[in-house]
Each structure stands twice: as structure tokens, then as C-alpha cells.
Amino acid sequence: MSDETSIESDIEAAIRENHPALITYITAGDPSLEDTKEYVEALDRGGSDLIELGLPFSEPIAEGPTIQAAINRALDAGTTPQGFFELVDDIETEAPLLVMTYYNMILQYGSEPDVKPFVERAAEAGLSGIIVPDLPAEESEPLRAACDDHGLDLVFIVAPTTEGERLETIMSQVSGFAYVQARLGTTGARANVSGATHDSLARLSEYDVPKAVGFGVSEGDHAAEIIEAGADGVIVGSALIDLIASSDDPSDAIDALEAKAAELKRGARRGTENEADEEVAPEPEQP
């Protein structure tokens, strides 16, 4: 891959071209796949530059309570990988789509435990990349190979504990963007931006790859702060799911999601303005 990272992917392009980028996440099937379609389109309208769609897995060990609950709603609604892909087949957005799911879901797609059928189907459905919260670089070889074969990005997470040799290895394999985990712990909306975020971005500043920060981002002001601190994008999930979960009728959430995306995108932009005071926003280096 190291030679392939030189070819800019849809995802990398989406981040660089729309800098500062907004990446949004919702869980597919929460509360139904039909609703998800409308929500994704709303997020797209609201200004998302990249959209992550969660394929629910019964043991979401990296998620906090908000996304756990969304996953349970999606599973209770009977969401399956097949239904998920059909949804993706159907969706029309400007923003490229990624799938976020756990490794076992990828392995079990198809008749044998094997990653290839999933990747093939993901490519066919038009997905641009995959994020797997329980797949560290050390175990990612088979999936990365399959993604390469089908031109999909395999996005790696960089945690506050990722340092030294491991950080180098991971950064040398980044495809799409580096998912910078804002803090230790699980996903979930937080009231502030953690110090760890600043530390991580500082640690990563020497690497010339797009960096997007997730885990806990819930407001426009967070987005501004994060972008200002040197990120290329912000990733927001739980804050959006809160909107879905709190709407009396599923369709009520559509406008709220669009508005929230817009607020976050504005916030991110504010970050660039402030940041612009200090240094010029990085330009895509390779066209």
C-alpha cells in the first residue's frame, strides 16, 4: 500500500478538497433502513463531506452508551448486512460513504469466514472505505489486501496511546485519512475537547496525511477548536444519534440532522478562520 497511498482516494480527496471536512456517523437501521436513507441524505445536504454508516454488531466494545443503544435499535429492527448493502445501493449522496463495523461482521459475510466477499460487495455498493474499531494494524493484513484489490480505503484509528514505533507503522499505512481518537475510552458526545486531542494532533503534525478527529465531538465550537488545533476534519456520531433517539417520530429527525451538520460544518470553518491567523490551511500536495 505504501506506494498506493500516493494515489489519492475518494476519501482523501473529499477531505482535502472540502477542508475543513465534516465527517458524520449514524447507525444503519436505527430506527429503520428507510429512515437511515433519509437521514444520510439530510446529513449530505447539511454539509457532510464524508459519511460513515454503521453496520450494527451485537458486541460493540468500542462504543459508548449512545451508539450501543442505536445498534440495539437497529438489530431489533432486523438490520442485516444484506439490507445494509441494499440501502447503500440505493443512497445518492455527494459525500462518499464509508462503512464502520466490527471485524466479525466482515469475516462472516459469505459462506466461509473470509473478508473478501464483504469487501467485494462493499465496492459493488459504492462504498469508499471501511473502518473497523476492533482491528488493529497488526491484524489487518487480510482485510487491507482485499481493500486494495477493490480500491477501498481501510481507515486506521490513532489513539492517544498510539506512540513511537507503532505510530510510525500505522501512519505509514494510512489510507484515506487518520482517524484521530480524541480521548481514551469509547464513543459518545462530550461537553469539551480533551487535552489528549491537542497532544495527539501535535504528535501527528509531522505526518502529511489528512487527520480527522472523532470521539466526543458534539458541537460547532468543538469542531472549531479541533480544526484550529490542526485537524483536517471532525467526526461526529453520538451527537447526531441523540437527535434521532430524541425525536418522537423518525421523520422529525431529518431536519434536525441537516441543521446539526450545518452547525458543525460552520464550526469547523470557524476553526479554519482562526487557524488561518496562524498558518495557511494545508493544500492538497498531490493533485
Next chain:
Amino acid sequence: MSDETSIESDIEAAIRENHPALITYITAGDPSLEDTKEYVEALDRGGSDLIELGLPFSEPIAEGPTIQAAINRALDAGTTPQGFFELVDDIETEAPLLVMTYYNMILQYGSEPDVKPFVERAAEAGLSGIIVPDLPAEESEPLRAACDDHGLDLVFIVAPTTEGERLETIMSQVSGFAYVQARLGTTGARANVSGATHDSLARLSEYDVPKAVGFGVSEGDHAAEIIEAGADGVIVGSALIDLIASSDDPSDAIDALEAKAAELKRGARRGTENEADEEVAPEPEQP
């Protein structure tokens, strides 16, 4: 003592002279000491030749449920050794009285653990003997000495398991009469006379001492059978206590007790008549 057994005691005399003898037992203080006085006099009128009065002890390990319950009633009514002796001081009967109690009650009477004060007071109250269900011959030395000093009989129990050397030792020390335990187990009215009774009496037939059979005797017919089998007396307790326990008003039991004593005495006599067919009733050998 072996030389003292040649002097006939009140108790031995009461049995030999009234052969076949009726020995009755009730618990002092059940349901009150006043009632006990009346009951004892009734038993005396009914034909008792010897009366055992139980001084209640909290752990009556040799008693069955009937006498246990009587003891509990007596203790609940506040029966004390002092009250017991005052009752005995007061009672006028033809039949000699014995006290039946557990060893600890004897030991604790007086200021130090010592058997003497109890025996002294018993003699003073006019009691003729003592029966202690938890004092085997091996542990009886101190009490026997005290009894000898005060001319009281210490009555030993001969159980179905008492055999061989132990039987000899006990029989050589008998004072008053041998209390023949009719069966293994505890006191309590039974519906029949056990085979063990016949075996025990046969085993004892060579010893020339009065033998009275207790544990389970409840009816005139039992008395007859036992006397016929060679006993000199029958001991009845639980069957009398049943009468006390079942009477609505304590004074109702008085007549019943008298009548029951008379029935038992008649039964015992019937035993002698049948027995007379076979052999002559033993006569007191030493006047």
C-alpha cells in the same frame, strides 16, 4: 454400702410390703406447685406405693416429649429447688416420696458445686430417695456417699444394654430397688410392653432385689404383663402427665389421676394372680 443394703430402707419396704407395687411419677410444678400437691395426694389415694416427684431441669435428655413438655410447663411456672422442697415439706402421703432430677440440679444446690446440701435438704424434707437419670454408677460415688450419710436410697437404672460386669457392679450397689428400663430410648407412654422388658427381667431374675419396670408403661394391662413377667413393681409417668396436660382446668386432673393409679394398681394385682399360677410371689427375705 454393700453392708448397708442389708438394712431395708423405706423404699424397699414399700415395694416388698405392697407387692406388686405401683410407682407413680409426675413433674413438680406442672402446672403449679399447688396443683402438684393435690396430684400427689390423689396418686397416693389411688394406691401408689411410691411416688417419684420430678424436680425440673432445663436439659432433660432422658425424657420423651411428654415429660419434656411437663418440665417446660413447670419451669415456665417458676419452679425452683427451694419451692420444690417446700412442697415436699408440706405433702402428707402414705407412700414414700423420691425425687427424680438431673445431676446438675443436685450439684448446684447450695453455694458451691457439691451434692451434700441437696441431699441434706432432701432428707430434711422427708424424701426417701433420689433417682438421677444422667448419673451412671461410675460417677455416683459422691452422691452415694451423701445419700448414705442421710439414709436416702440412690436408685440405679438398669437398661436393656446393661449386661455382664457392669450389671453385676450395679446390682451389688442397688439401694431401694432396681429401676428396670423397659426399652431403649426415652420415657413416654407406649402402646405395648417391649420384648426388652422380658429379657431384662430374665437377666435380673437371679438377683434378689426389688425390681420395678418403667419407660412406656401406660395401662393396667401393661402393669399386669410386667408383674407377671417377674417384676416387683411398675413405674408410670407419662401416662399420668397426659392426664394433667389434657385437663382443661388443673383441678379436673385430680380425680383422673386417682382413678388411673387405681387402674394401674389393679392391673399390677392381676399380674400377681396370673403369676401366682406359676410361682409364689417373693416374700421379703429379711424382716
Next chain:
Amino acid sequence: MSTERERDGKSSRTGTFGDYGGQYVPEALMPAVQELEDAYERYVLENEDGFMDEFRERMREFGGRPTPLQRADRLSERYDREIYLKREDLLHGGAHKLNNALGQVLLAKYMGKERIIAETGAGQHGTATAMAAAHLDMPCEIYMGRTDVNRQRPNVYRMRMNGAEVNPVEAGSGTLKEAINETMRDWATTVERTHYVIGSVVGPHPFPKMVRDFQSVIGTEARKQIQEQASRLPDSVVACAGGGSNTMGTFHAFVPDEESAEPRSADDSSGQSPREHVDLYAVEAGGSSLEIDEDEGLAPNSATLSTGTDGVLHGAMTKLLQSTEGQIMESHSVSAGLDYAGVGPELSHLVETGRVTPASVDDEVALNGFHRLSRLEGIIPALESSHALGFLEEAHEDLGDLVVVNVSGRGDKDLETVLEETEKRDLAAAPDVEVFDQ
């Protein structure tokens, strides 16, 4: 287990310890008691037919002996001296009780008995006996007071699971004393084919000696272990005392370790100086108070050795909680296994002669002892054993530099009681129990 026989074997008052002991039982039981005396001498004292070899092997394989002697790191730090715990809580069944139960059931088998009966209070002796009887294929019936049956359900279940019958005793207050009375009654009825497995160093001779001998493995092991681990004898040995079986079991090997004693015989393989002195502390249940309510016949404690007077109960002359008239008191302790108005005659004797120091701690001190060991050492002790641990907290300054405490059993059986009793009090050592009701 050595010269006792000659001393007590055939005297006219067998089985006494000074003024204590004896055989105060109904005549019907005397032949059985003498038969047992004979079996005890042959099988236990003289290892006839390899009885003791089989006993020891079964205690190893079935029981889990030897139990460890553990240095208690955090208690040692807390008390600024070396504290070692003898871990009888690790014995099969969860208490020292199996040492005795297995010994007696095996002896009954050697004697040709066909049936086992036993009393139980909290259920520890009953469960140990039921386990031993199942292991040795003997029918078994356990008498247990109705009150105890109701409040010690898990132990009732355990006995039933092991195939024993459990007979609730309705008399009196439905606790241990009544259960013993009732077992004696059963024995008096069935004595020819039945052995009565008494649960402590109480009852008529030979029970106090025999039970002590079966339990003496505790102290024999501990004495050897402390010499190996600390290279000397302890300054003090502490054990709780109900009837006193874990107490005598722990103390027996140390009784000769007196400053004033004759030098140990030359074949003492320990190689230790004979002049090391070991203090022995028997810790009884102080209950809620050491005062006695004579009118009610209640002692709100079981501190027999400290406050009792001489008398006869359940076959032996010993110290008792009794009224001046001789009625036995209802004793009380938060710990059911210590809740008994009597105590072993040998212990009475050793207290009388000054060799053993009696002590007592109240319910609250014991509960704190329970919590302290649980939190500091990760060992949940029986409430009985917690009395020894409570005493350690109170008296450690007087116990010298090296102390052995016997943890006679584990506390799983006591959890409900401890929770209830803890909720009523403000205990220094307890975790916050309210949040347990999550």
C-alpha cells in the same frame, strides 16, 4: 495421643481433666460409651488395623490436608508484628469440623456401626458429618433446632444434597442445646447400631479426648509450619472457642511449650530449645454483654470460660452458663457456632490451671474482625473465627512478636447474618453495605 491412656485408662473416674470431664450419661448409653472408649484406645491411640493411617490419608486426599500456615502481610503491617494464619477455612466443607467428623465416621465404620447421627447448630458440624458419611457410605441423620433450620437454609440443603436426613427439633428455643438433647435421645434408643458423632470436644469421655485428637492435626501442622517459616515457636496462639474443638485442636501441640515445663523428650525432632514459652488464648463470644439475666434464663453471650461456673451438661463436668439453681442458660452470639452454654472440659481445666488464657470479644468486635480480614487479606472468615481476629485487634500489643491465629472456617455461610448485623451498626471496618441493594 501418647501417655494419656495409661493415666486415664482404667481409673475409677475415667476421662477426667483435673476436676472436669467424666461420663454423666444415662445408663443405657454407658455400654456404648465404654465400647467407644475401647475403640478409641485401640484404633486412635494404637493405630490398630492402620486406622490412623487411613484417617490421615483420607484427610489428605478428601479433606485437603495439610492446610497452609499463611503469613498475613497486611495484618502484620497493621499490628507491627508477625501474624500467621492457620487456614482451616480451606478444609473441605469450609471449616475444621471435618477433621473430627471424618475421624468419627471412620471409627464408627471400624466399630461395625451401621448408622450415624449428629447434632448441629449453625450446620457446620452437620454438613461436615454428612460429607464424611456420604464419603464413607454410611446412612446419616442430623438433628437441628427448628430456629437453626430456618435461619441456616443453605447448610440444610448441603446436608440433604449429601444424602443425610435432617430432623428439625421443635423443642425449646430450637437451637444447638435442644439439638444435642434430641440426638442423645435418638442415641439412647438406637445405641446398639448407631454412632453419635459429637461436634466438639464436649460430651462424655472419650469424646473430649477423641475429638481433640482428631483435631490436633491443626496444631501439629501449625507448630511444624511456624518453625519452618519463622524458624521459631510463636509467642502466642489464638483460637476462638465455642465447644472448643478448633481451640483444643490448635492448642494441643503447644500445651507442652511452657517456660516452666520439663524439657521436651530427646526424640523431639524439632531441635528447638524446650524453654520457649507459647501463650494460648481462647476467645469466646462476648455477645452483646457479659451480664446474665437470671430471671429470663438468658446469657447474652457464650463466654463460658470467663464467666461460667462448674456443673454438668451433656455428659461432662465443665464450666457452664447456668443459673444459681443449675438451669442451663440460653446463650447468645452473633455467631451460631459459638452459641453454646458449655465448653470442653479439658479447656476448663487448662483455664483453671492457668495454661490457657480465656478472653472474649463482643459481637461488634467480631464483626469488625470479619470485615477487616475480608478487606485486608482477601479471606472471608467464619463469624466464629472472626472472634479470634477481633481479639487480635484488641490485644495485639500483649501477644508478642510472633502470633498464630487459627482461622477455623470460612464465612460464606455468614454473609446474610453479617449484612444484617452490619446494617444495624456503624462498624469501622465494614464496607458501605447499603449500596449492596443495588
Next chain:
Amino acid sequence: MSTERERDGKSSRTGTFGDYGGQYVPEALMPAVQELEDAYERYVLENEDGFMDEFRERMREFGGRPTPLQRADRLSERYDREIYLKREDLLHGGAHKLNNALGQVLLAKYMGKERIIAETGAGQHGTATAMAAAHLDMPCEIYMGRTDVNRQRPNVYRMRMNGAEVNPVEAGSGTLKEAINETMRDWATTVERTHYVIGSVVGPHPFPKMVRDFQSVIGTEARKQIQEQASRLPDSVVACAGGGSNTMGTFHAFVPDEESAEPRSADDSSGQSPREHVDLYAVEAGGSSLEIDEDEGLAPNSATLSTGTDGVLHGAMTKLLQSTEGQIMESHSVSAGLDYAGVGPELSHLVETGRVTPASVDDEVALNGFHRLSRLEGIIPALESSHALGFLEEAHEDLGDLVVVNVSGRGDKDLETVLEETEKRDLAAAPDVEVFDQ
């Protein structure tokens, strides 16, 4: 604990057993997992700073090791072959779990960690961890599903008594799977100063190997003991399997005892012929049925080795109970400790290669196994262990002349469950449970 390191130490896929194992954890945990790997290699494999010496000493003194290997007289008679029981029920805490918990808490201490977390299902691993943490003075928090908290109260109390916090997990069905998920989340948050004590041979490398190594004392002792007591190796070794820690702990020393294996190295001090073959049986919970209800996501069993398919759960590739889409099933067993949808990767591998034979018995057979051991041998086994005993009843004819069964724990914790489940059924081996409500 020997040559594994060289084989797996530094390959790109560390910690695999054939196709199984691995490190499927969130990136945030990888540094901790690697730090643990390093600590495992240094302290456990190389005994750095005398770690293993201290571990072994504490297991002796605190834990009560060695546990006996007991000839089961009445089972031997029943099955007309020699049956030996490895008595892990006698370990402190009442199950083999302490071997692992103490090892990991001690390791955490050596690593300079300040806090211990663990998941628990039935509460056995939680209580073992809480005991070990109290013993070693480490703050400890236990995650336990809400359903389990409610049905395993005594174990909740025990953990609290030992000073541990118990955090109920409200998610999902509130059982073990959810508790593991939640503990992983805590770990992902606090990983720098916290060690996660996993309760079985599951999870990411190095847990499966490390837990196996801590547990392997079971089989090491048993192998030595059977050679001493029966003068040869057993024909079969039987252990129950949930996650598989008692299983691997028992089997590990016997794995090389294969007919086809290379002769043992010359320094094998046993002096045994290398060609004796020992069959290994892992007995899983058959629950009420081996059928799976895909629609409901329910497996009414936990027979992962017999019926599972390969997948990734809780950090490792292994056999799982899962839907064809990859969702993990709710498993079921009458025994909470076996009620898990995964199994240790090494066991999956040994089953795949034919070295270990998987088996399962259903709830009823296990309950009969529980009652049978209780009544015949006076040992009340854990319901988990009762599966191994149920299998013995069913399959003894195929197990050869000399069989070792691991009794992984005691059944005190299971009494209520057994009573309830027994009342529903007509069990051949059960006592009459109705009369328990005297």
C-alpha cells in the same frame, strides 16, 4: 511455559494457535496488550524478579496449593474403573479461578499498575479477583451483568466484603458477554494505569497463553500425583469447558502425552515411557438442546466447540456461537460459569487438530452429575464441574481404566439453582427436594 516464546514471540501475528487467537482489540488497547505481552514474557516465562516464585508461594500459602488428587472410591466402584478427582474445589474461593486471578493481580503489581478491573458472570472470577486484589492491596472494580447481580447475590456480597466495587451492567441480557464488553470499555478508558484481569483463556494474546500458564498448575500437579498414586498416566482426562481455563489448565501438562508424539525430552524426570497416550475430553454445556434459534439469536446451549463456527469475539479468533451473519448468540446453560458464546482459541485449535475431543452434556445430565457426586462422595461440585461428572456417567465405558476428572469448583454457590432446577424435573440421582421445605 517453555518453547512457546520462541515460536510465537515476535512473528507478525503473535499469539496464535493455528488459525486461532490473535489480538483483535481497539487501537487504544494495543499498547497495553503489548506491554502485557512483554511483562508476560519477562515475569511469567522468564521468572524475572522471582515473579513465578512469589506466585507459587502465594498460591501455596494463600491459595492452598497443591490441591489433592483423590481416588473416588464409590465412583470407581460404580464405573468399574479407577476414577480420580482433581480437587480444585478446595482452592481458596472455591474454584480454580484463583490460580489465574492471583497470577494476574500479582503481575499487574509487578507492572506498576494501580487498579484492577474484571468481568464476572456467575461471580466466581469476580470473587477470586476481589480476593486476590484484597490480598495484594490493589483497588478493584468488577463488572457484572444486572441479571447476574440479581441472581448471584452471595457472590456480590463476597466481592463487596473483599472491598471491591461491583458495577452492574444494564445492557443487553445483563450477563457475562455484556460484562466483558463493559470491562473492555473501562479498560479502553483507563488503560494506562489499569490491568484488566480476564477470567478465562480468552481475549487477545497474551491472555489465552498467560491464563493457561497460571492455570497449568492443575495438570502439572495432577500428572505428578497420578503417577505417584496410580503409578502411571491416566487413559483419559476430563474437564468442563466454558471459556476453557480449567480445561486448558488441566490439559496442558498432558497435551504432549500422545501416542504419536516425539519422545519426551531426556530431562523429563517422570521416568515414564513417552508413549503412553492420554485422551483429553472437554465437556461443554449442552443446555436444553443443541439446536440454535437463529431468528431469536438464541443458542439454548454453550456447546461452542461442538457446534460453533470460526469468528472473532473479545479479541481473538476462535469458535463461536453466532448467526450466519456474525451476530453473537445469547448462549444458555443451567450453569452460569459455562454460559458463554465463545471459547479459548487454544482449545479451538486442539479440537481442530484432534488432540482434544469435544463433548457436551445437557442440563439434566449435569444436574444428575451434581447430585451423584454429592451423595456418593460427599463433595458438592460446582454446576460447571458437574458437566464433567455427567459426561463420566454417560461415557465411562470409552474412557479406559484410569480416568482423571477435574472438579473445577465447589457447588455452594449453586444450591438455589440446583433446588429450583431439580424441582422442575424427575432426576434419577436427586434426593427428595420437596421435603426441604420442612
